[in-house]
Amino acid sequence: xxxxxxxxxxxxxxxxxxxxxxxxxxxxxxxxxxxxxxxxxxxxxxxxxxxxxxxxxxxxxxxxxxxxxxxxxxxxxxxxxxxxxxxxxxxxxxxxxxxxxxxxxxxxxxxxxxxxxxxxxxxxxxxxxxxxxxxxxxxxxxxxxxxxxxxxxxxxxxxxxxxxxxxxxxxxxxxxxxxxxxxxxxxxxxxxxxxxxxxxxxxxxxxxxxxxxxxxxxxxxxxxxxxxxxxxxxxxxxxxxxxxxxxxxxxxxxxxxxxxxxxxxxxxxxxxxxxxxxxxxxxxxxxxxxxxxxxxxxxxxxxxxxxxxxxxxxxxxxxxxxx
Amino acid sequence: xxxxxxxxxxxxxxxxxxxxxxxxxxxxxxxxxxxxxxxxxxxxxxxxxxxxxxxxxxxxxxxxxxxxxxxxxxxxxxxxxxxxxxxxxxxxxxxxxxxxxxxxxxxxxxxxxxxxxxxxxxxxxxxxxxxxxxxxxxxxxxxxxxxxxxxxxxxxxxxxxxxxxxxxxxxxxxxxxxxxxxxxxxxxxxxxxxxxxxxxxxxxxxxxxxxxxxxxxxxxxxxxxxxxxxxxxxxxxxxxxxxxxxxxxxxxxxxxxxxxxxxxxxxxxxxxxxxxxxxxxxxxxxxxxxxxxxxxxxxxxxxxxxxxxxxxxxxxxxxxxxx
Numbered sequence: 001x002x003x004x005x006x007x008x009x010x011x012x013x014x015x016x017x018x019x020x021x022x023x024x025x026x027x028x029x030x031x032x033x034x035x036x037x038x039x040x041x042x043x044x045x046x047x048x049x050x051x052x053x054x055x056x057x058x059x060x061x062x063x064x065x066x067x068x069x070x071x072x073x074x075x076x077x078x079x080x081x082x083x084x085x086x087x088x089x090x091x092x093x094x095x096x097x098x099x100x101x102x103x104x105x106x107x108x109x110x111x112x113x114x115x116x117x118x119x120x121x122x123x124x125x126x127x128x129x130x131x132x133x134x135x136x137x138x139x140x141x142x143x144x145x146x147x148x149x150x151x152x153x154x155x156x157x158x159x160x161x162x163x164x165x166x167x168x169x170x171x172x173x174x175x176x177x178x179x180x181x182x183x184x185x186x187x188x189x190x191x192x193x194x195x196x197x198x199x200x201x202x203x204x205x206x207x208x209x210x211x212x213x214x215x216x217x218x219x220x221x222x223x224x225x226x227x228x229x230x231x232x233x234x235x236x237x238x239x240x241x242x243x244x245x246x247x248x249x250x251x252x253x254x255x256x257x258x259x260x261x262x263x264x265x266x267x268x269x270x271x272x273x274x275x276x277x278x279x280x281x282x283x284x285x286x287x288x289x290x291x292x293x294x295x296x297x298x299x300x301x302x303x304x305x306x307x308x309x310x311x312x313x314x315x316x317x318x319x320x321x322x323x
Numbered sequence: 324x325x326x327x328x329x330x331x332x333x334x335x336x337x338x339x340x341x342x343x344x345x346x347x348x349x350x351x352x353x354x355x356x357x358x359x360x361x362x363x364x365x366x367x368x369x370x371x372x373x374x375x376x377x378x379x380x381x382x383x384x385x386x387x388x389x390x391x392x393x394x395x396x397x398x399x400x401x402x403x404x405x406x407x408x409x410x411x412x413x414x415x416x417x418x419x420x421x422x423x424x425x426x427x428x429x430x431x432x433x434x435x436x437x438x439x440x441x442x443x444x445x446x447x448x449x450x451x452x453x454x455x456x457x458x459x460x461x462x463x464x465x466x467x468x469x470x471x472x473x474x475x476x477x478x479x480x481x482x483x484x485x486x487x488x489x490x491x492x493x494x495x496x497x498x499x500x501x502x503x504x505x506x507x508x509x510x511x512x513x514x515x516x517x518x519x520x521x522x523x524x525x526x527x528x529x530x531x532x533x534x535x536x537x538x539x540x541x542x543x544x545x546x547x548x549x550x551x552x553x554x555x556x557x558x559x560x561x562x563x564x565x566x567x568x569x570x571x572x573x574x575x576x577x578x579x580x581x582x583x584x585x586x587x588x589x590x591x592x593x594x595x596x597x598x599x600x601x602x603x604x605x606x607x608x609x610x611x612x613x614x615x616x617x618x619x620x621x622x623x624x625x626x627x628x629x630x631x632x633x634x635x636x637x638x639x640x641x642x643x644x645x646x
Contacts, residue, residue: 075611154580155580161580165488199585255466255484255485293408293481
């Protein structure tokens with residue numbers, strides 16, 4: 001019987017699961033649409049149903065589930081197995097491991113960006129790297145850290161909140177309660193803010209045309225697409241975004257001096273167009289000039305599968321480390 | 324014969340050395356006054372002379388030197404054993420290990436704040452902690468990181484430059500070439516800047532009296548002493564300093580979620596007066612509210628011996644890890 005690991009990628013509107021081999025191959029994938037805002041009761045039941053479906057599938061296909069891993073968009077306690085706080089899941093102080101105890105399987109939790117980083121290091125864009133920092137550029141900024149080929153999560157799994165490091169003291173308010181977080185300046189949401197602000201300042205910008213005259217239509221592509229067409233104000237927006245993103249990346253470089261910096265999330269679809277600009281900015285401001293190696297800046301590869309593969313890999317590695 | 328380890332704390336004006344046991348006890352201490360600005364030739368010779376003196380002392384006192392460790396105020400390459408760049412030592416691309424190869428002893432290098440952190444975790448204020456971030460508040464800000472009871476230095480030993488993380492994009496210029504570094508806002512030098520600026524704005528401040536009317540007399544104690552006496556403008560200076568220091572500390576907490584944050588360097592002599600204010604600021608802005616443990620904020624204990632004890636401990640641990 002093939003040993004398999006269930007990886008679960010938990011989101012507010014959908015729960016994704018996969019049966020993953022110890023080589024990171026997906027044997028089976030499934031998901032459940034859900035609505036976390038309806039309260040944890042039905043949400044947890046959806047999780048359990050999905051798990052039972054996958055355990056059953058494994059049984060019927062010559063496999064055996066060895067452990068379950070979760071990627072959670074929020075603050076967990078990886079020792080107690082609790083979801084301590086996850087705003088998007090409307091959850092506080094939920095003991096997930098206890099709730100699932102009748103499955104009689106080892107269960108491990110981590111932050112979603114952490115497991116994505118693990119997946120990319122094991123099977124994705126950073127396969128040959130042992131020291132990596134990952135940033136997911138979405139609504140917020142998630143952070144993942146691999147040191148010496150091992151996931152680094154901080155005490156209780158509560159570190160690696162790289163989006164919540166202040167880069168502008170007294171700057172824009174952040175959801176975390178502080179002001180000026182990296183997330184408030186280099187997430188996709190920040191890019192939208194820069195785009196809208198610049199459009200209001202510049203009625204002639206091509207971005208208005210791209211949005212059909214309606215600022216509500218601004219999305220993460222607006223400024224990129226128009227900058228590529230030579231629009232000066234779109235270019236201004238991109239340069240501002242690149243600057244804040246790069247300053248945050250340089251901070252992580254000076255702390256971790258990683259071999260690679262991984263960019264994921266929606267904005268990473270801009271690929272080389274974005275990365276080449278970030279690379280140029282970082283090269284110019286690298287600490288210690290020629291004396292410090294500049295990290296490779298890479299785009300995540302596993303995309304939507306990173307979460308489930310990473311969560312399953314976490315479960316496998318945690319289990320192995322205990323045996 | 325007792326196994327001993329030489330720890331060397333290298334500064335631009337003086338080189339300190341100690342023979343240290345594998346329990347962190349100092350058996351013998353010595354130092355050499357020197358002047359790095361005279362070029363690396365005589366400076367390196369001073370280092371070698373100091374080492375020979377200590378090896379000789381060990382021999383004559385029933386000891387045997389097993390390895391040598393260095394704490395260097397600058398960028399090293401801990402794999403090659405080179406001092407890559409150390410502005411205060413006027414050094415660039417110096418292969419220290421090669422220069423000392425005729426001593427036929429294992430030699431290890433690290434940044435000075437790194438070894439200080441190691442010393443405090445092994446024998447000082449953070450003895451019971453396994454995950455610690457250290458900040459030395461002096462002319463600049465040095466950083467040291469211990470993760471899982473092990474020194475974390477980043478690739479080639481070039482990470483942990485915690486003072487060179489930007490907290491104010493486009494802010495005050497920093498010696499590293501960027502603007503707005505933590506060091507430019509929370510070092511002792513930054514405190515002096517705040518003090519002088521406030522004195523110029525406030526001719527009635529008690530700080531003028533304390534400085535005998537001469538702004539050149541401002542030092543790291545000026546604002547603290549006057550704030551303790553109730554001077555409003557001195558208090559303003561301290562609050563500003565505490566704010567920037569705490570914002571940087573909170574960043575490190577959100578990244579590392581350490582059990583302890585250690586403060587060293589000249590300003591740490593302000594002890595509980597400073598720490599209580601930092602603690603209050605950090606408690607209020609802690610990420611994840613009650614869901615994340617707030618780290619203990621501690622003052623370094625080993626003071627001037629941290630460098631030599633830490634460097635010797637580095638040598639011992641590196642040697643042991645290779646055996």
